[in-house]
């Protein structure tokens with residue numbers, strides 16, 4: 389356990405957690421909505437500090453990050469707990485269940501990632517992923533600092549549901565983020581995710597000024613996949629930066645939602661809408677659509693070709709399109 393950051397003491401040994409927009413007021417002996425910040429004797433603790441529920445070496449494309457060291461690997465780990473409760477959660481066993489955990493210190497995480505890089509894997513650093521990384525904020529902060537000093541990259545795969553002050557304090561240590569924008573109406577966030585859209589939009593707007601950002605939207609059949617909603621999402625992303633990569637992901641029935649999988653036609657339609665205004669649009673979880681390659685936004689020829697998680701630079705030197713010279717948004721080299 390580790391004393392939590394970002395909380396205020398209240399009367400009767402109650403505390404108020406200010407890490408995320410839920411701003412839970414927590415009585416003595418109780419936990420917040422996320423289950424992993426608990427009040428003991430008027431002090432708020434992060435009870436999952438160093439408690440790792442899953443870890444492994446993953447392709448960076450799996451996060452998904454397609455424009456950040458393409459073709460590389462990254463040591464990935466996650467904890468338990470989440471501050472949202474999406475009915476379609478794909479990680480509910482660790483987000484909402486009681487999985488076994490193993491204890492890691494920040495130094496052990498960094499050492500593991502360094503050893504993987506030293507063994508010849510094209511591993512670039514550490515990804516905090518699988519469930520919600522802001523739910524073990526203190527551990528991520530300690531680990532990311534050490535990792536940065538060791539020359540490793542730090543990546544967050546997050547729902548973006550965090551308050552502005554904690555976000556701004558951790559961003560100097562973060563190199564890239566994939567942020568879920570789960571839908572583009574307040575109604576959807578409230579009814580399907582127990583959250584709000586506006587704080588997630590703010591997270592994207594703040595983060596993209598400080599680190600590399602890609603976005604993911606899981607299109608859930610009939611719930612958030614209408615052309616009008618996609619258009620509003622795309623207009624907003626384009627108003628920030630048309631070069632932010634956007635990944636539409638195919639939904640399959642899971643957890644509490646049992647709808648038909650997203651039709652392939654719906655995914656294609658979303659991609660067509662998005663490509664009118666955004667440079668880089670992908671479809672995940674649907675290999676039959678072959679929507680993983682990166683075409684040059686200007687001449688349309690493929691510059692990065694993906695097959696599974698393997699990447700080949702077929703038309704770029706890592707900076708520009710070799711056919712028309714247009715700059716391609718890429719952070720880091722393309723790993724072979």
Ligand code: SF4
Pocket residue numbers: 405406407408409410411412419420421422423424425470471523
């Ligand atoms: S981090 Fe957890 S305890 Fe803190 S406000 Fe969010 S849900 Fe509540």
Ligand code: SF4
Pocket residue numbers: 470471472473474476477478479480483518519520547581
């Ligand atoms: S934010 Fe992610 S981990 Fe949390 S409930 Fe939603 S889908 Fe599950």
Ligand SMILES: [Zn+2]
Pocket residue numbers: 684685686687688689709710711712713714
């Ligand atoms: Zn080109």
